[in-house]
Amino acid sequence: MPQTKFVLRHAMQRGLKIVVVINKIDRRNSRIAEVSRLIQDLFLELATSTDQLDYHVLYTSAKEGIAVTEPGMPGKDISSLFDCILANVPPPRIESGSFQMLVSNLDYDSHKGRIAIGRIWRGKVSPHDTVVRVNADGNMDYHEVAEVFTYLGLKRLKVDQAEVGDIVAVTGIKKVSIGDTIASPAQPSALPRIEIGEPTVEMTFGVNTSPFAGREGRFCTTRQLRERLYKELETNLSLRVQDTDSPDTFLVKGRGEMHLAILIETMR
Structure with a gap:
């Protein structure tokens, strides 16, 4: 489970609350008990405090759309998963102030150019807003937001305004790169950049x-x-x-x- 180990290690380093989801319990050859034991061993290997050994486990079938708290329980939907997240995972901290977002991904359109994708950390943004792009060297340049999109599943929805917590796609920011901060000129502070690993x-x-x-x-x-x-x-x-x-x-x-x-x- 190299990917599971990688994700869990980083979650623990950030002090995040862990919810374990064991999927595909509908399969005839599912190994629920074995996987549970392997996960427990992984927590024991990576944990740096006893608090990190206190985690919640849910059992799901994405194919059937169910989530249960115990193996063998009947399930009708995934409300148990949502309830567990709401009860145990603290909500994100919302900072007041002017618009600020970190570019975590890029897309490209032959007409719109580069499309900056990321989460809004602070404030609101609308089309025609003037914003500042802060690059890796700390240099700033000004741009006018052309369009703002939010997401519904895999679909993009054009909106008149997006606010803190939304994952958005923004057009009109030329030469934008992953890790750049897009912010209001009133508070043009940069967020910590995303470090991109070198090729292997x-x-x-x-x-x-x-x-x-x-x-x-x-x-x-x-x-x-x-x-x-x-x-x-x-x-x-x-x-x-x-x-x-x-x-x-x-x-x-x-x-x-x-x-x-x-x-x-x-x-x-």
């Missing part, structure tokens, strides 16, 4: 030189491949692309096999 895996990308080249796909030339890879850098900041001695081959570096596999699939 690299592979070469090249055009198809086999006799079947050009028979599948519309973008088959070196120029098109190069444009696509460097375009990816606008939103995929943990990716690195380098030209090589060969004009039709490029060195691409990512943070893992899955990172590069996703890139390959989106380029197909």
Whole structure:
């Protein structure tokens, strides 16, 4: 459980309240008791205080849409999970003041340009507001917000105003990067930046030189491949692309096999 261990370690370091959810209990070969024991061992390994050994466990089936507090209990919905979160996880601290958000992700639109995505930490934002972007060097530049979107599931909803706690997508901020702070000029203070880890895996990308080249796909030339890879850098900041001695081959570096596999699939 390397991913579980990674997430749990960081949650404990931040002093967060832990709610464990064991999913897929509907499967015939589910190992609820074994997984519970492994989780307990993981807590014993990572905990630095006895308080961190006090955690709540729920058993769920995302497929059936149920959550229960004990294995074998009948369930009708996931209200038990929501009740547990409300009862044990403290609400986020809301700071009063002017607008402030941390850019945690980016998207790109050929008409709108870069789209800054993140959580509003303070205040409110509306289209046509004047804001300040604070970059990694602490330099500031002014922009006018073009559009503001919130999320309903995976869908973006255009809104006239978003407020503290909302996860939003904002357009009109040129050259914005992950880790930048977007804030009101009245309080242009920067939030702690997100540190992006360096790549750990690299592979070469090249055009198809086999006799079947050009028979599948519309973008088959070196120029098109190069444009696509460097375009990816606008939103995929943990990716690195380098030209090589060969004009039709490029060195691409990512943070893992899955990172590069996703890139390959989106380029197909």
